[in-house]
Amino acid sequence: MxxxxxxxxxxxxxxxxxxxxxxxxxxxxxLSRLPSTDALRLSPIYETEPWGYxxxxxxxxxxxxxxxxxxxxxxxxxxKRIEAAMGRAPSERYHPRVIDxxxxxxxxxxxxxxxxxxxxxxxxxxxxxxQPLCDLAPALIHPVLHLPLSELLILCPDTGAVxxxxxxxxx
Numbered sequence: 001m002x003x004x005x006x007x008x009x010x011x012x013x014x015x016x017x018x019x020x021x022x023x024x025x026x027x028x029x030x031l032s033r034l035p036s037t038d039a040l041r042l043s044p045i046y047e048t049e050p051w052g053y054x055x056x057x058x059x060x061x062x063x064x065x066x067x068x069x070x071x072x073x074x075x076x077x078x079x080k081r082i083e084a085a086m087g088r089a090p091s092e093r094y095h096p097r098v099i100d101x102x103x104x105x106x107x108x109x110x111x112x113x114x115x116x117x118x119x120x121x122x123x124x125x126x127x128x129x130x131q132p133l134c135d136l137a138p139a140l141i142h143p144v145l146h147l148p149l150s151e152l153l154i155l156c157p158d159t160g161a162v163x164x165x166x167x168x169x170x171x
Contacts, residue, residue: 006036007107009075010136011064012120012129014048014100020060021045021165023086023099028064030082031101036069043132049160051126056096060165063104063132072106076116079103104129108143119144127158 011031015023024045032039043063050056068075079101086099104120111118123129124145130153133140138150145152 006067006069007072007109008040009066009068009072009103009107010105010133011066011079012061012100012102012104012133013064014059014061014102014128015098016050016057016059017096017098024060024062026086027082027099027101030085031064031066031079034066034068034070034075034078037075038067040065040067041136043135045165046128046132046162047165048128048162051128051158051160059128061128061132061162063129063136065136072103072109072111072118073113073116075106076103076118102129104133105140105143110143124152125156125158127153127156127160127162130156131162 013024013027028039028042031037045060045062048059048061050059070078083099083101088097088099102120103116103118104123106118109118119142124142130149134149134153138148140149141147142149142152
């Protein structure tokens with residue numbers, strides 16, 4: 001572990017295969033067990049249209065807020081291990097997946113290497129990420145664009161449907 005000061009990170013969670021809500025719940029459980037990491041809050045869950053590749057079922061999306069002592073790179077690799085443990089197989093970009101965990105923001109850190117860019121480079125163009133992120137931190141300033149997340153949501157070019165997901169349980 002990095003031994004750095006803990007940072008607040010926001011992770012995008014998405015699923016459109018199998019028990020979508022169960023996958024989000026399990027991913028959050030895995031994340032809360034990471035070393036030096038506390039899961040603070042989870043946004044409401046939204047059902048959203050597919051983005052990028054439209055010929056697939058709708059996603060459930062949410063954003064998790066964590067406090068972590070892991071570095072941004074350590075957190076990214078931990079997310080990839082959780083995805084693999086939950087059965088995510090390599091696939092084409094934007095295709096169906098049992099779970100997707102993206103590091104959206106990590107404090108005010110700006111990080112770019114061949115496999116990881118933080119803030120997530122497509123954050124401002126994805127309503128399905130911005131809406132749940134704004135539920136948690138609307139006044140948070142994007143460290144590259146220097147705008148509050150709530151303003152990025154207003155300016156977002158994505159017109160895909162993003163609707164609160166309600167699950168009705170029968171006895």
